[in-house]
Every structure is written in C-alpha cells, then in structure tokens.
Amino acid sequence: MNIKKLMLSTLAVAAAAVASTPQAEACSRVLYRGDSTLLIVGRSLDWKTPIPTNLYVYPRGMAKQGSPAPNAVKWTSKYGAVYAVGYDGGITEGMNEKGLVINGLFCKGTVYSNDSVSGRPPMSLAMFIGWLLDMNATTPEVVKVLREQNFDLSGASFDGGTTSTLHWGITDAEGRSAILEFDHGNVRVYEGTDMPVMTNDPPYPQMMAIEDYWEKVGGANMLPGTVKSPDRFVRGTFFANHVERTDDRRIGLTIIRSILMNVSVPYQYTVEAEPNVSSTQWRSFANLTDRLYYFDIVTNPGLVYVDLGKMDLRAGQPVRKLDTSTLGDAAGEVNSMMKVSEGFKPMY
Template sequence: MIMKQLFGIALSSSLSISLLNHPATACSRILFNTDHDHVVARTMDLYMPDHPNVVAYPRGISRDGAVADSKTVRWTSKYGSVTVNSLGIATSDGINEKGFVANLLYLHGTQYENRDRRAGIANYMLLQYLLDVSATVSEALVELDKVQVVSVKAAGREWPLHISISDASGDSAVVEFVDGVKVVHRGKDSAVMTNEPPLDWQLNNLKKYSYFGGTESLPGDIDPPSRFVRASAFLKTVPVPKDTREALAEAYSIAKTVSVPRGAKNTSVGVSSEDTWPTLWTTLADASNRLYFFQASGAPNMFWIDLDKVNFTNGAPVKYVSGDDVSLAGEVSKKLKIFKNK
C-alpha cells in the first residue's frame, strides 16, 4: 500500500524513547470564514523534525485502515487530495479537490472508544480516509460513524489525537475522544483548536478574558490554553477582508501569533521546563479557491499548489515535493515529482 511505503524513515531506538518521555506536539488551527472565503490556517509544532512532504494523491487509490485485525476498513479514494505527510507515515493535514479540509492535532488526554464490531482505522490514517471519501463536513461525520478510530503505533509510539474538519461552505467541526466517548463540536465553537485540555474546557476558560465577557487580558505564553485564547481573540477582532488575498493574509497573521519560536519553553504546570515544541511549518488551505499553501519555519518563502492544476484522474501518478526544500516559492504544481515505489 502506497501510504505504508511512501517516504518511510528509520527512527533510532533512542529517538523513539525520547518521544515517549515528552509531550510530542502542540499545534494550532484557525478557521477564518467570510461571506466568500473559507480559509484554514494551521501550525505544526513538534518535538522533533517530521520531514514533511506535500503529496498530491489522485482518485482511485486503494487503501486500508492499517489496523491489525480482519475488521480494518478498506476503501478506494473518491476524491484527489493534496496533503502533508509527516514522519513518513501519517497524513497530518490536507485539502481535497472539493475544498474539504482536515487537520490532525495532538490531544494528550485522548481516550479512544473500546474496540467493537465496527471496521477499524488507525488514528494516523483517519485524515486520509476522510479526505478520500468526503466532500463536506456532513459527509465526513457520517463516515466517522461507520468506522472506529484505533490507536496504532507510528514512529515508535502511540499518538493521542483529535481532528478538525471544514468545507467549502464554511461548515466546521472538531472531533475528540474524551473518556472513551466521541465528542463532536460543530459550528462557530469549532473555529479554533489547539491541544489539551479538550475543547469543552477551552471554551469555558475563554469566558475569563475581556474579549469574551471576562476581565483578564490576553495571555502571552505558548501553552495550549493561551494559544487558544489569543487565536480566538484575534479571530474575533480582525477587520472584514476585502478579498481573498486579505483573507489569506489575515488568517496567516493569526497563525503567526500562536506559532512557537525555536527555544521557547513550555510553562504548563507539571511539565518539565525543558519541554519544547517549536513550530516546524504552517499551512493555509483556501477551500473556496482550492489553493494549498505551505511554509517551513526555516524557509524565507511560502509555496502553494493550485489544485485545479493537478491531475487527479484515476491512474495518475502520486506526486510530491519536499517540505524541507527551502528553495521552493510560488505555485509549484509543475515541480511535483513522481513518487516511485522501490
């Protein structure tokens, strides 16, 4: 299966052990809706390099859910997509040709449902499944009811995760697994997502701050609740953009307010002061115009892919560019390279 073979990397045992001893990722996601534009900005903050590749998948790819039992889900992709592949195995972010957007983030307290009779899908495969088969948030939520998300080790460890999804109409949802129960937040309360605690707690905590009826001023640290408050406040106060260019710029500017500089320390109670998770890359997904932007934190430039310029037909090759290539800039669909199985 292509997902299992694509960009495989060998991680040393010492690296795997270090990941087990540290909170691994602390990303942020912001949905910026206007009357005509629906833009998702997302940061990937990770304890170690994820060697991202921006991958264009055509329709018609056969996949399975990577769960080691006879009940793993099997499907064929209905829609083409452009995604970020992290750590050689996980689809961590992406948009499909219908403008459906999905983001995979870390949530330390995630507790998945007890295994039952439903077809299983590995948590790191869930985004690709939804991008392959869903054109809208409504369709994706129906698909989620058909399968069961199972925690499967990737890169030497298990990853407690939650997801956000949105579509070209501006509809949005956040899906979490709390105390073994699937929890779905849909609509305006799902515009911002960071990490732990779960979204219910984050929304309640928001009420303490001046922009949301409370008296406290905006926090400035890098902890997930503080990033959630800042992103929510700036999302509420930025001016209405005149056009798509301004919508993209404003979404990007909010993402930069919650990005984590290299060397910044986690100050959460009960967490080692040595724990860090710098922002590795940032994406912008323009669902209205089917544009997907990528910028590595170490790169001076942003590049993007216009999905209308990608060949998504059945049988077309899987193509990619490396997110570590700091020379990339502008629209890069012509620079996509064919992935060849070895």
C-alpha cells in the first residue's frame, strides 16, 4: 500500500503547511530496512531539559491497569517487553518479545478526548504504550485495538506543567507500520509499508505533502537543513530511502545511527526566537529482527543494549531495571546490569 497516493501532494498545500507549522519539541523516528530481513527502528528524544530515562524489562503474566480511576482498562500481559521510562513515571517507547515497537513523539495540537469517548474506560498516557505492547504481537493487531477506541486517553502534566501531546509510530517484525494521531478525540491511523519516518508537527497528511514537494526537488541536489520538524522529516526520508541495504546487523546499526545523527539537534543548541527547539537527549535503536534494544545517551561515551532474547520473560519472573545514571563508561550488552525492581510508579 503506497500511503503517498492517499495524501495531498501539491506545492500549494506543502507551502501552506510549512508556513503554519508550530515549532514543536523535536523528536525523530526512522525505520531502516535491510536487504531482506533486517529491520531497525531508530529514534531521538529531544527536550529542552534532561529527561531521566531508565530501562525496564517486564515479564509476561503481570496484572496491570491503565489508570487508578474506576472502570479503568485492566489486563494481564501476554508478552514480555523492554520499556524506556521517562522520569520513572511513564513509558516513552518500547519493544516486546515479538518484535513489535512503539515510539511516542510530541505532536502539538493533539486532543485525546471528546464527548463521545469521555465515558469509556480510562487509560493513562503513562501506561498506554505498555498496554499495546503487552497485548499485541503485530501492527494489524494494534490498529484493530485503536480503531475500536474502547478507552479514554489522558495524562498527567510533567516538567513544570507541560502537557504530553503525542503521536505514535508502530512497527512490527514484518515491517508493517502505522502512525497514530488523535484529532480532537478521534483516532486517525495511517498504515503502510512505505512509512520510514515520522517527526513532530504538522499532522501526517500535511507532512507527506511537504515530503512530496521535496522529493520532486531531488535530495541529491538540495535538502532542507534546519532542525524544524518538516526539515528533519525530509532529510530522514531521503537518507532512509537512499542508503545501502544490508542484513549485517552491525552495519545496519551503523547506518541507522548515522541517519539519526543527521536529524538530531546538537546538544545545548538553542534558537533565541524559537524557545521550543530542543536538544537531543538520547537515541534508541530497536532491532526488531534480533530483539536487541540499543540505548545511546548523548552525554555518555558508550552505546549499550538489552538483548531481549536472553532475558527470562516467563510469568512469575521479576521486573528488572537498568538505572541509566549508573552506566558511566559502559558499552555493549547490559543484561547483567539490570537489577530486580518493583517496577516504575506510573504518573497517572
């Protein structure tokens, strides 16, 4: 399915979208497709102040709930997963044992609820990604849950009152992708296999109109170079579509890391007239094929990873946590550094 055929793609629409795009907090997600089987999702987390982020591995068979409110969504996890948890209070992204990856990125203008969904079972943003990863193995399964929309999504503010206005990228081990956005409480899901990149604003249909314009310009001749969301989207898409294809996981990781570097925001970079432009705090790389989750904190010298295939995810096993503040100069596999934990406390 070619998602571009479903989108507006005229120059006039693209120009209007660029002119109206607010300067959102910067995050980027890029999917690297290898020669035949290798799939790696890379993302950057960009924010104006450091966001302490720890890694947790949760086993199968755990009873959880999406909110402390009455009639909240409740479930018992079918799959084990690794989560990246911000402030030890909310899941930013993760990968489950089936190779399903979900990444949350900022998208200003997002409105999660409306009158028609306000009476549905409550679900907190802190647990939303965990719920989807715990209970689904593939992108089509997630999409089915989303289209049913049997939940009312909301979240606590953080970092001095910031509201988490998000959209999500969803990718499974078969390379099937979806992008989830909320339009005044209504679920909008865009599906396809040709969806390698997402950033922030504007919403996905407008972003594709911008990309369509730049595709006609030709990225080998000129690419937009700022840290604005549409510019990062265009650069990420061009490089994702023009790099070498390999199934060597080390080379593939190197390629996706280099693309993420190109769309990252330099550390402590600021623009006086654009206070919401944010530095890249960390990058992650989820190898869906080999179930490896890499984590790259920009102030640390080493790239570390969790080998999810080697973790004991059987029901009854404990939650394990990697306190990233203790990494120091660590590099490579960190399974042995993950300590038994009670789990994080959701910021409902």
